[in-house]
Amino acid sequence: MSNAAMLEIRDLEAWYGESHVLHGVSLDIHPGEVVTLLGRNGAGKTSTLRSMMGLVGRRSGSIKFEGRETIGLRSDLIARTGIAYCPEERGIFASLDVTENLMLPPVIAPGGLGLDEIYTLFPNLKERARSPGTKLSGGEQQMLAIARILRTGARLLLLDEPSEGLAPVIVQQIGAMIREIKQRGFTVLLVEQNFRFAQTVADRHYVMEHGRVVDMVENGQLASSLDRLHEYLGV
Amino acid sequence: MIENLLFELEMAAPQVILGLVNGAFYALLSLGLAIIFGMLNVINFAHGAQFMMGAFVAWMLLAWAGIPYWGALVLAPLIVGAFGVVIERTMIARLYKLDHLYGLLLTFGLALIIEGVFRNGFGSSGLPYAPPAAFNALNIDIPIMFLPGYRVWVVIASFLVCLATWLVIEKTKIGAYLRAATERPELVQAFGVNVPRMMTLTYGAGVALAAFAGVLAAPIYSVNPAMGANFIITVFAVVVIGGMGSIMGSVVTGFGLGLIEGLARVVYPEASATVVFVIMAIVLLTRPAGLFGRG
Known part of the structure; x- marks a missing residue:
């Protein structure tokens, strides 16, 4: 945690057409950390991830990844710097089978997980290799969406609400998997609304409100900050 | 009775076969349109003009450069496909964020311009293009009909190219990118794939298919704008x-x-x-x- 930040966002603003969705987001992520973005619906969590990937209409400010400015890059070039994105709606392709979905994202650097490792972590994906991607259950689709970005050699993973809409037992599996990939040295930025889930996996939490980061809580100090968090999240 | 039936067949068979030959062109042309529409969301109204260009380029290669049919079958799609790539980069790519209608209007306008240029340059009466004599070996000469070998070849060639295109799209990695980008281009690009370049090449490939059909058509229909x-x-x-x-x-x-x-x-x-x-x-x-x- 004492080393230099892997990702440094300063004064990030973003627009979808006329609508101004981010109003100056600043945050840091260090290598090997799991960090969450907490906040209510519409606070700007998903927009922050999409801005990092260059998927919003217009953005300004600074997003430095491993010292390199990415704010002006096209989204495929941002991906090639070593950032991988798993969208909220999972983005499993209906016209591709499970294996094709898994193999789709191009390998951008050495160091990603091999197929054997992925099948050990996600045995279901091997059993259902030939099924169309969208015929999987919600939990399996989420596993597939995460598994496919572990292959690519990206070092920073952006996961948008991986627990959303899943049964509690599946959410626990996803939690175990996130701890496992942290063990393997991946860095994760996680968007969550489910703060009970977030505290089981994360090192730190940023809280967003109205398109800004308004607070940061270490996971260890969560207990003493509960009142504050409840205020922000309205839980 | 049997003689009667033979007579009926003799009347019907050529029409049905002619239908199959037309079908071969419909398949090749609609295949190119489908690929372009799937990936670019553009209804390529210039497709007919690009088909015609394929036939004209085949004619020019033969008349001006002495390059025969087989050379034209490979070169004309490449040349017209490259023309498509330029059109996509300079014009169509600017319209992706707008309604479908703009792509349709642009390509319709292009079709009119291209046809006008060729009519101006070559007249509208049509130019002859003879099929290589080698195709006579494929002639089908049976009691109920005579079918020129070249038409047999057109059906076979069209079928093979359609099959190959289908295999590339359904069974290869490039095809997987294409199918995925047809569903969600933005996400595929966020995985690190250069989607704008894929769109350019897809348009070029669709146009090349039209030109290939045009070369196939040159010896059957007169080459005209x-x-x-x-x-x-x-x-x-x-x-x-x-x-x-x-x-x-x-x-x-x-x-x-x-x-x-x-x-x-x-x-x-x-x-x-x-x-x-x-x-x-x-x-x-x-x-x-x-x-x-x-x-």
């Missing part, structure tokens, strides 16, 4: 019947409708020009997404 316009309206009906953007749909429907047209010419000749459009109306009423369309 309106040859594409004559085909393209029916081809659009084929695409609508098969399902916009469906690869399998465009191939099966292309061959199928060619046959149906041929049969109609035997059974009820008055309907042969309209049967495709009647089918289109029925399909649109019962299955608006087309026979093979999704959703």
Whole structure:
């Protein structure tokens, strides 16, 4: 945690057409950390991830990844710097089978997980290799969406609400998997609304409100900050 | 009795075979349109003009450079495909964020310009292009009919190219990128794939397919500026019947409708020009997404 930040966002603003969705987001992520973005619906969590990937209409400010400015890059070039994105709606392709979905994202650097490792972590994906991607259950689709970005050699993973809409037992599996990939040295930025889930996996939490980061809580100090968090999240 | 039947067959077989040859062109042309529409969301109205360009380039290669049919079959699609790449980069790429209608209007305008330029340069009476004599070996000469070998070749070549295109799209990594980018281009790009370049190459490939069909057509129809316009309206009906953007749909429907047209010419000749459009109306009423369309 004492080393230099892997990702440094300063004064990030973003627009979808006329609508101004981010109003100056600043945050840091260090290598090997799991960090969450907490906040209510519409606070700007998903927009922050999409801005990092260059998927919003217009953005300004600074997003430095491993010292390199990415704010002006096209989204495929941002991906090639070593950032991988798993969208909220999972983005499993209906016209591709499970294996094709898994193999789709191009390998951008050495160091990603091999197929054997992925099948050990996600045995279901091997059993259902030939099924169309969208015929999987919600939990399996989420596993597939995460598994496919572990292959690519990206070092920073952006996961948008991986627990959303899943049964509690599946959410626990996803939690175990996130701890496992942290063990393997991946860095994760996680968007969550489910703060009970977030505290089981994360090192730190940023809280967003109205398109800004308004607070940061270490996971260890969560207990003493509960009142504050409840205020922000309205839980 | 048997003589009667033979006579009937003798009357019918050439029409049905002619239908199959037309179907071969419908399939190739609607395949290119389907690929372009799937990936770029552009209804390529210049497709008929690009088909015509393929035929003209084949003619020019022979008349001006002495390059024979086989060379033209490879070179003309490359040349016209490269022309397509330039069109996509300089014009069509600027329209992706706008409504479909703009792409349609642009390509329609391009079709008119291209046809006008060729009419100005070569007149509208048509130029002859003889098929290589080697195709006579494929002649089918049986009691009920005589079929020139070149037409047999057209059906085979079209079928093989359609099959190869289908295999590339359904079974290869490039095809997986193409299918995924057809569904969600933005996400595929966020994985690190250069989607704008894929779109350019897809347009080039679709245009090259049209030009390939144009070279195939050159020895059958006279090479003239309106040859594409004559085909393209029916081809659009084929695409609508098969399902916009469906690869399998465009191939099966292309061959199928060619046959149906041929049969109609035997059974009820008055309907042969309209049967495709009647089918289109029925399909649109019962299955608006087309026979093979999704959703």
